[in-house]
Amino acid sequence: xxxxxxxxxxxxxxxxxxxxxxxxxxxxxxxxxxxxxxxxxxxxxxxxxxxxxxxxxxxxxxxxxxxxxxxxxxxxxxxxxxxxxxxxxxxxxxxxxxxxxxxxxxxxxxxxxxxxxxxxxxxxxxxxxxxxxxxxxxxxxxxxxxxxxxxxxxxxxxxxxxxxxxxxxxxxxxxxxxxxxxxxxxxxxxxxxxxxxxxxxxxxxxxxxxxxxxxxxxxxxxxxxxxxxxxxxxxxxxxxxxxxxxxxxxxxxxxxxxxxxxxxxxxxxxxxxxxxxxxxxxxxxxxxxxxxxxxxxxxxxxxxxxxxxxxxxxxxxxxxxxxxxxxxxxxxxxxxxxxxxxxxxxxxxxxxxxxxxxxxxxxxxxxxxxxxxxxxxxxxxxxxxxxxxxxxxxxxxxxxxxxxxxxxxxxxxxxxxxxxxxxxxxxxxxxxxxxxxxxxxxxxxxxxxxxxxxxxxxxxxxxxxxxxxxxxxxxxxxxxxxxxxxxxxxxxxxxxxxxxxxxx
Ligand SMILES: Cc1cc2nc3c(=O)[nH]c(=O)nc-3n(C[C@H](O)[C@H](O)[C@H](O)COP(=O)(O)OP(=O)(O)OC[C@H]3O[C@@H](n4cnc5c(N)ncnc54)[C@H](O)[C@@H]3O)c2cc1C
Numbered sequence: 001x002x003x004x005x006x007x008x009x010x011x012x013x014x015x016x017x018x019x020x021x022x023x024x025x026x027x028x029x030x031x032x033x034x035x036x037x038x039x040x041x042x043x044x045x046x047x048x049x050x051x052x053x054x055x056x057x058x059x060x061x062x063x064x065x066x067x068x069x070x071x072x073x074x075x076x077x078x079x080x081x082x083x084x085x086x087x088x089x090x091x092x093x094x095x096x097x098x099x100x101x102x103x104x105x106x107x108x109x110x111x112x113x114x115x116x117x118x119x120x121x122x123x124x125x126x127x128x129x130x131x132x133x134x135x136x137x138x139x140x141x142x143x144x145x146x147x148x149x150x151x152x153x154x155x156x157x158x159x160x161x162x163x164x165x166x167x168x169x170x171x172x173x174x175x176x177x178x179x180x181x182x183x184x185x186x187x188x189x190x191x192x193x194x195x196x197x198x199x200x201x202x203x204x205x206x207x208x209x210x211x212x213x214x215x216x217x218x219x220x221x222x223x224x225x226x227x228x229x230x231x232x233x234x235x236x237x238x239x240x241x242x243x244x245x246x247x248x249x250x251x252x253x254x255x256x257x258x259x260x261x262x263x264x265x266x267x268x269x270x271x272x273x274x275x276x277x278x279x280x281x282x283x284x285x286x287x288x289x290x291x292x293x294x295x296x297x298x299x300x301x302x303x304x305x306x307x308x309x310x311x312x313x314x315x316x317x318x319x320x321x322x323x324x325x326x327x328x329x330x331x332x333x334x335x336x337x338x339x340x341x342x343x344x345x346x347x348x349x350x351x352x353x354x355x356x357x358x359x360x361x362x363x364x365x366x367x368x369x370x371x372x373x374x375x376x377x378x379x380x381x382x383x384x385x386x387x388x389x390x391x392x393x394x395x396x397x398x399x400x401x402x403x404x405x406x407x408x409x410x411x412x413x414x415x416x417x418x419x420x421x422x423x424x425x426x427x428x429x430x431x432x433x434x435x436x437x438x439x440x441x442x443x444x445x446x447x448x449x450x451x452x453x454x455x456x457x458x459x460x461x462x463x464x465x466x467x468x469x470x471x472x473x474x475x476x477x478x479x480x481x482x483x484x485x486x487x488x489x490x491x492x493x494x495x496x497x498x499x500x501x502x503x504x
Contacts, residue, residue, distance in 0.1 A: 004364035006213045007034055011180075012187065012202065012225060013218030014040025016050055016164055017334025017351045019171035020060070021216050024355045026178035027064050036179065037210055039202065041186040046168065047220055047315065047335060049248050051274045051281045052080060052261045052345035053159040054437075055099050060352045064174065072498035074170045076277040077162035078257045079490060081137040083344070086264040088450055090398045095126070095449025096260070097344075098134035100157030101441045102127055103476050106469060109460045112444045114469045116428055116454065117461050125477070127448055131441075132156040135480045137260045141487035144497075152479050159345075161261065161274045161281070183210065187219075190229045198329040198367075199225055213365055215330045216358075223336040226322055230330060233323040234338070240391045240413060241319035242404070243269045243341050245293065247300050248283035249312040254305040256491035263343060264303075265397075267291070268404040271303060272342065277500045279309060285341060288316075290404040317341070319387075325379040326372045331358055338383055343393060346386050349437070353382055382435065388417040389438045389446075396421075396450040421452075428454035 009025060011018050022038050029036070040046075061068060071077070082098035089095070103111035111130065118124050128134035132155035136142060145153050176182060185204035193200055201211035202225075217225040226232050238244060257275030264271045269286030284300040291299075297312050321338030325331065333354045340346060357378050361371045395413050399405035413421075416433075423429045424447055430440040447453075461469070488496075 002364060004366050005033065006363065006365060008212045009034060009036045009214045009216065010202065010210055010212030011036065011038040011216045011218055013220060013334070013336070014038055014168065014172070014182070015046035015218060015220060015334060016168055016348055017336075018216075018218035019168045019175060020348075020351050021218060021333055021355055022175035022180045023064055023171040023178075024060070024359070026175045026180045028359060035181070036175075037181050037183060037212065038175070039183045039185060039187060039204070039210060042184055043186055044220075046165070048164060048313065049246070049281075049283065049315070050164045050342070050348055051276065052083075052161050052272070052342070054345055054349050055157050055159045056349055056352060057159055066174070069498040071170060072160065072162070072494075073501040075160075075162035075166040076500040077160045077167075077498070078275055078277055078494060079142050079259045080159045080161050080261060081133040081142070081156070081259045082131075083261045083263055084137075085393075085446075085449060086262060087399075088263075088265045088270075088393060088397060090451065091401065093449075093451070095445065096128040096131070096134045096137065097442060097445040097449065098128060098131035098137065098157075099159060100131060100133045100155050102444060103130040103473065104151075106464050106472060109458070109463065110430070110440055112440070112448075113428060113458045113461045114464065114473060117457055117466065118470055118473055120457070121466075127444065129477055130473070130480065131445075132480050132483070133158065135484040136487055137258070139484050139487075140256065140258060140490050141484050142259050142490040142493045143487040144493075152476070152483055158259075161257075161276055163276055163278075183208070187224060190225060192229065196328065197230065199229060213329065214363065217330050217332040217336045218334050220335045221317060221339070223322065223332060225330045226325075226327060226332040226336050230327045232327045234318070235320045235323055236318055237320040237340070237387060238318060240387070240411065241341055241394070242287040242289060242407065243285045244316060244318055245288045245291075245296065246283050246285045246315045246317070246342075247293075247296050247312045248281070248315065249300060249304070250279045250281055250309045251304045252306040252309060253278075253280050256489065257494075259490040261345065265399070266299060267402040268296075270343065271300065277494060280305065285343070287404055290402070290407075321380070321383045324376050325354065326375045329363075329367055331375070333358075337379065340383065340387050340390055343390050344386070344438070346390075346437070350382065350386070354379060378435075382437065384414070384416070385433070385436045385438070388414055388420070389442065391417055392421075392443070392446055393450070396447060396452050398451060424452065425454060427456050427458045429458060
């Protein structure tokens with residue numbers, strides 16, 4: 001261990017971000033050489049939402065050595081194969097954004113080019129029929145591919161829905177078993193070194209003081225250290241992402257849980273539907289400039305499939321990101337770093353991605369600015385990439401039934417997104433830039449799903465004989481359907497592999 005190694009990490013906040021950070025660091029940092037304290041306040045509580053995830057979470061579980069069935073049983077989780085979007089392109093339309101690819105590329109040319117050529121010549125089913133995940137989701141089926149799975153089962157890609165509170169509890173047990181010390185109490189004062197401005201310690205309402213060398217700010221929207229103490233600043237993206245409020249309410253399940261999230265566009269935002277083992281999570285995300293809180297609540301309650309199990313909870317947020325995710329000796333994670341609204345369930349992933357980057361650039365007590373700058377650059381990139389993909393959903397609409405949709409349809413968009421759309425519109429070309437989270441298959445699903453069709457074909461399709469391509473597509477289509485029909489129902493799979501074990 002170097003003379004400058006960090007000896008004490010203090011995590012402020014015990015929501016999903018705080019406990020994910022505690023679990024990952026306690027598993028990773030050499031034992032006994034570093035202490036980890038986590039402080040959370042029962043009085044303040046957590047945001048309590050955040051129940052749909054994306055596939056990279058499997059890697060986080062692997063890193064922790066978590067058994068997937070035990071984790072799902074503890075968090076009353078279900079499997080998620082993608083998101084069904086209703087009424088986004090136009091009222092009455094629906095499409096599926098699946099995890100994983102559509103079909104398979106032919107001669108290194110992306111699959112969607114052949115699909116588009118076929119579609120221009122004969123009547124074709126929706127592109128979701130070429131996604132293993134989407135076909136299984138449509139039939140309410142699930143099977144776990146497992147290591148060494150062969151095509152097309154290996155193309156089934158999944159994530160999870162879970163109860164956020166139970167997930168945090170699960171991670172807390174994991175982290176405490178690995179030496180993380182939890183302190184309950186409300187932080188009322190933060191002490192800084194006079195010269196560097198580095199945070200030295202935090203003081204709780206009962207007078208206890210906890211000192212540290214590296215502070216991880218997981219205190220939620222407020223950003224207790226990164227903003228209140230360090231005044232880092234926030235980049236506001238409301239002009240591209242006008243939703244700034246949410247109302248969330250659980251209801252009883254109307255039937256067996258579906259293996260997908262549903263997002264239904266409404267007049268001033270959209271409504272989520274997240275099936276867990278024991279309840280349905282619902283919420284309306286909306287723009288306060290276009291809808292009153294009371295109207296939002298009425299709309300949400302009117303669109304539940306069952307009686308609510310609790311009164312609706314209201315939340316406010318501003319889409320955007322902290323100008324520096326890492327400032328001085330404070331690294332922010334979770335909502336204190338920023339929030340891009342939950343349309344593609346990316347927030348928990350952004351926590352995971354921040355943790356992985358922090359581990360790759362872990363500082364010592366000299367806090368090399370080059371490491372911090374690189375961290376901030378990478379976090380900025382990933383936030384902006386996700387932002388652009390979410391903005392696409394609002395921009396690529398033909399809806400003109402409300403002021404909200406008229407605004408979204410006609411708004412200016414970030415330059416990088418505009419260039420990407422231009423490339424797509426001309427010949428259907430898409431490229432994954434650097435570490436972008438959402439690859440071409442995701443963009444194709446949303447673009448075609450919302451009715452944005454390229455004007456011409458990519459000349460590269462001419463490298464494959466049309467009859468051969470057509471036959472390949474038909475075979476693929478059949479193989480997905482046949483396999484999905486053999487899979488167990490999603491609810492049967494859960495009942496066998498990971499039925500809920502915990503209370504709550
Ligand atoms: C409407 C909505 C829907 C969402 N849906 C999804 C989704 O489907 N998928 C997804 O990935 N993400 C989603 N998210 C985001 C997700 O909820 C968060 O990313 C995740 O819960 C992490 O939150 P957090 O831990 O950063 O903050 P919080 O849960 O707010 O936790 C903050 C912690 O800091 C503590 N704290 C704060 N101040 C003090 C203080 N003074 N002293 C001591 N402790 C303090 C609190 O007690 C708490 O423990 C959603 C968010 C919203 C708003």
